[in-house]
Amino acid sequence: MKPSTAYLGDIALTAIAPLTWGTTYIVATEFLPPGHPLLVAALRSLPIGLLLTLTFRKLPQGIWWWRILILGGLNIGVFQALLFVAAYRLPGGVAATAGAIQPLLVVLFSWLILQEKPARGAFPIAIAGFVGIALLVLGPSARLDPVGIFAALAGAATMGLGTVLVKHWSRPVPLLVFTAWQLTVGGALLLPIALIVEGPFATLTPTNLQALIYLGTVGTGFAYLLWFRGIGKLSASAVSYLGLLSPVMATLLGFLWLHQAFTPMQLVGIAIIFTSVLLGQSINGNRQPAPAAMPCPPPLHSAKCPMP
DSSP: OOOOHHHHHHHHHHHHHHHHHTTHHHHHHHHSOTTOHHHHHHHHHHHHHHHHHHHHTOOOOTTHHHHHHHHIIIIIIIHHHHHHHHHHHSOHHHHHHHHTTHHHHHHHHHHHHSOOOOOTTHHHHHHHHHHHHHHHHOOTTOOOOHHHHHHHHHHHHHHHHHHHHHHHSOOSSOHHHHHHHHHHHHHHHHHHHHHHHTOSOSOOOHHHHHHHHHHHIIIIIIHHHHHHHHHHHSOHHHHHHHTTHHHHHHHHHHHHHHTOOOOHHHHHHHHHHHHHHHHHHHHHHTOOOOOOOOOOOGGGOSTTOOOO
8 A cells, every 4th residue: 555645754754863863973973072971961861851841841740750761761861871882982883783783673672562563574674774784884894892882782772672662651741741851861860870980071162062062952852852753653663664774874974074985885785774764664654553542641631631
């Protein structure tokens, strides 16, 4: 069945998030102070989260306190910390390759948590996407730091589980509020740990500050807003395949910055990646159930229950 225009639009909007995250690697290595991955992760999430939370003046209620603690930890706090550890310790391409295992993990988590039986071809497509990323970014001189590799793999698992849980627990508030909660909790969990382990920045140049502002507003607030919106509109598996676009962007920026050219093997990798992304949307496009009515916490059960 031919996908609707609305469905294609949802895919396009959601794809902007991983494309934006793909800029993280070059921003972290070229424009941010070295040696502070946890502090950078905290500062890209907490300020924008607090600003949005104060703007909407709505806090979680009841069961959503611990759910937001889990979601904020998985999708923001732990994931961002691991992402920056990987970004600082590995070339962007190597970190991206390890993180490309996420679609496979989301298929498994969706099967276990959402009771969604994997679509036919889901595992081969996810594996093909991983192979495509490897062809795109890995070379004979790739530096395989064990701590960085572990951080990238663990980050993929963390974000994959968080993606499925967001789908499993239908959000009780508008999208901006839901995003703000997670950004605030994730950043708040990271900040004290970062200050104890790494300490504050010794210096912060105007370039460093601009990079942090970009990561906080565009690379975090805006990108996560589109990502969580996509999880609500598409299946968790379909969203996860779009994550393969992040290392494509990371590699593209690296080549543009270093004025290098793509090799034939890398072009094959790009073709495999885009094929995996397209097939991932195709096999999951007709599996998305009709969205359930957004639940309201008990105090909000009324005609004025907030809508997205």
